[in-house]
Amino acid sequence: MTTTLDRPAPIKPNAIPKVGLVSLGCPKALVDSERIVTRLRAEGYQISPDYAGADLVLVNTCGFLDSARDESLDAIGEAIEANGKVIVTGCLGAEPDVIEKAHPKVLAVTGPHQYEQVMEAVHTHLTPPHNPHEDLVPESGLRLTPRHYAYLKISEGCNNRCSFCIIPKLRGDLASRPIHHVLTEAEQLVRAGVKELLVISQDTSAYGLDVKYAPQTWKGDAYETRFLDLARGLSSLGVWTRLHYVYPYPHVDKVIPLMAEGSITPYLDIPFQHASANVLKAMKRPAKQDRVLERIQQWRRDVPDLAIRSTFIVGFPGETEEDFEILLDFIREAKIDRAGCFKYENVAHADSRDLPGHLPEDVKEERWHRFMAAQAEVSAARAAAQVGTVQDVIIDGPDEQAGTYLARSKADAPEIDGVVYLTSETPVKAGDIVSAEIVNADAYDLFGRVL
Numbered sequence: 489m490t491t492t493l494d495r496p497a498p499i500k501p502n503a504i505p506k507v508g509l510v511s512l513g514c515p516k517a518l519v520d521s522e523r524i525v526t527r528l529r530a531e532g533y534q535i536s537p538d539y540a541g542a543d544l545v546l547v548n549t550c551g552f553l554d555s556a557r558d559e560s561l562d563a564i565g566e567a568i569e570a571n572g573k574v575i576v577t578g579c580l581g582a583e584p585d586v587i588e589k590a591h592p593k594v595l596a597v598t599g600p601h602q603y604e605q606v607m608e609a610v611h612t613h614l615t616p617p618h619n620p621h622e623d624l625v626p627e628s629g630l631r632l633t634p635r636h637y638a639y640l641k642i643s644e645g646c647n648n649r650c651s652f653c654i655i656p657k658l659r660g661d662l663a664s665r666p667i668h669h670v671l672t673e674a675e676q677l678v679r680a681g682v683k684e685l686l687v688i689s690q691d692t693s694a695y696g697l698d699v700k701y702a703p704q705t706w707k708g709d710a711y712e713t714r715f716l717d718l719a720r721g722l723s724s725l726g727v728w729t730r731l732h733y734v735y736p737y738p739h740v741d742k743v744i745p746l747m748a749e750g751s752i753t754p755y756l757d758i759p760f761q762h763a764s765a766n767v768l769k770a771m772k773r774p775a776k777q778d779r780v781l782e783r784i785q786q787w788r789r790d791v792p793d794l795a796i797r798s799t800f801i802v803g804f805p806g807e808t809e810e811d812f813e814i815l816l817d818f819i820r821e822a823k824i825d826r827a828g829c830f831k832y833e834n835v836a837h838a839d840s841r842d843l844p845g846h847l848p849e850d851v852k853e854e855r856w857h858r859f860m861a862a863q864a865e866v867s868a869a870r871a872a873a874q875v876g877t878v879q880d881v882i883i884d885g886p887d888e889q890a891g892t893y894l895a896r897s898k899a900d901a902p903e904i905d906g907v908v909y910l911t912s913e914t915p916v917k918a919g920d921i922v923s924a925e926i927v928n929a930d931a932y933d934l935f936g937r938v939l
């Protein structure tokens with residue numbers, strides 16, 4: 489829904505209209521921002537790096553947790569104060585009344601991935617320049633990530649109905665992109681210099697379910713719109729490929745051989761959220777946890793350097809001390825290498841608000857600290873085991889302060905995992921993949937030297 493609240497900004501004849509962008513939220517929201525920026529540049533708008541130089545500011549919001557909603561509302565307020573002309577989009581945009589109540593001066597509000605509506609609102613408030621040239625935009629689109637890695641969004645929405653989550657309400661049911669479009673985009677990104685692809689969605693392993701795994705052709709070969717074929721296609725591109733938001737459905741096992749042969753990065757981001765059957769039931773999680781531990785152990789036998797990242801919620805309504813102990817045992821036994829942990833929050837409109845057994849904040853806090861301590865031990869043990877190994881790392885750039893380089897191993901996704909602090913006798917640059925000896929480690933990060 490688009491709400492128009494003001495008149496178009498007058499712009500000087502021949503001046504190129506400039507749009508500022510504030511992008512909040514998860515990688516999926518970042519991909520939305522990239523699409524919007526690509527559309528804006530394709531139409532001849534310029535992107536302003538600051539409020540002062542912008543004729544109008546777009547704020548792409550996050551509405552998942554209450555803290556993210558507050559951050560989004562603050563960002564809108566800051567943009568209004570600094571610039572005055574603000575259009576809001578993204579997840580919180582699904583609730584225009586909340587935004588308009590807090591900030592009646594916003595020009596327009598559009599919801600998540602409503603690219604057309606965002607552009608319409610921009611056109612309404614900032615006249616598009618004449619004669620836009622499509623060739624202003626590189627074939628791979630415009631990206632907000634560094635040149636050497638890119639997020640690849642394979643679908644929107646989600647068919648699950650986890651009780652703590654409002655994403656399906658905000659973004660709707662699963663809508664998979666055709667596999668040949670995804671693979672073509674990935675190939676263009678690689679051609680533009682990307683060395684690492686990060687596959688994202690709400691539920692990566694459900695890819696293609698909504699289109700009944702529609703068959704397509706890409707570069708003369710037959711592919712079905714499904715998780716395994718996607719991994720197969722991406723593995724042909726010769727770059728690091730990380731799979732995020734993978735649920736442990738049985739067919740995930742089939743991608744393990746691609747990791748064993750080295751064509752998919754040995755990294756799985758699986759949002760387990762919990763390990764106790766009682767809590768998972770209350771959470772209405774999609775995948776059965778039966779045999780998960782057994783399967784993880786088999787994956788590790790097949791791919792010894794596999795890194796597993798996950799997210800968990802502690803203090804979910806009804807979580808007993810026993811449930812929590814089950815969770816701690818799970819992260820220790822499964823050796824979850826990297827984990828994000830959230831204290832349960834009552835998200836507006838989430839079904840879990842109505843569950844019985846809400847826990848006091850001090851219990852959530854105490855469990856969160858115990859979780860983090862247990863996870864730090866697992867992470868430190870993994871990091872210590874890396875000392876003395878030689879492995880490929882990708883350079884993210886110089887660490888000016890320390891006079892070293894920041895890099896990541898195959899076990900580290902950008903932004904969320906650890907880093908490798910690297911010394912090198914010869915200059916290296918962002919995107920280089922170099923061989924490094926790991927010489928030291930702390931709980932989360934590694935220290936090494938380029939060979």
Ligand code: SF4
Nearest residue numbers: 646648650653655690
């Ligand atoms: S799988 Fe569950 S938590 Fe993830 S987006 Fe879907 S409903 Fe939300």
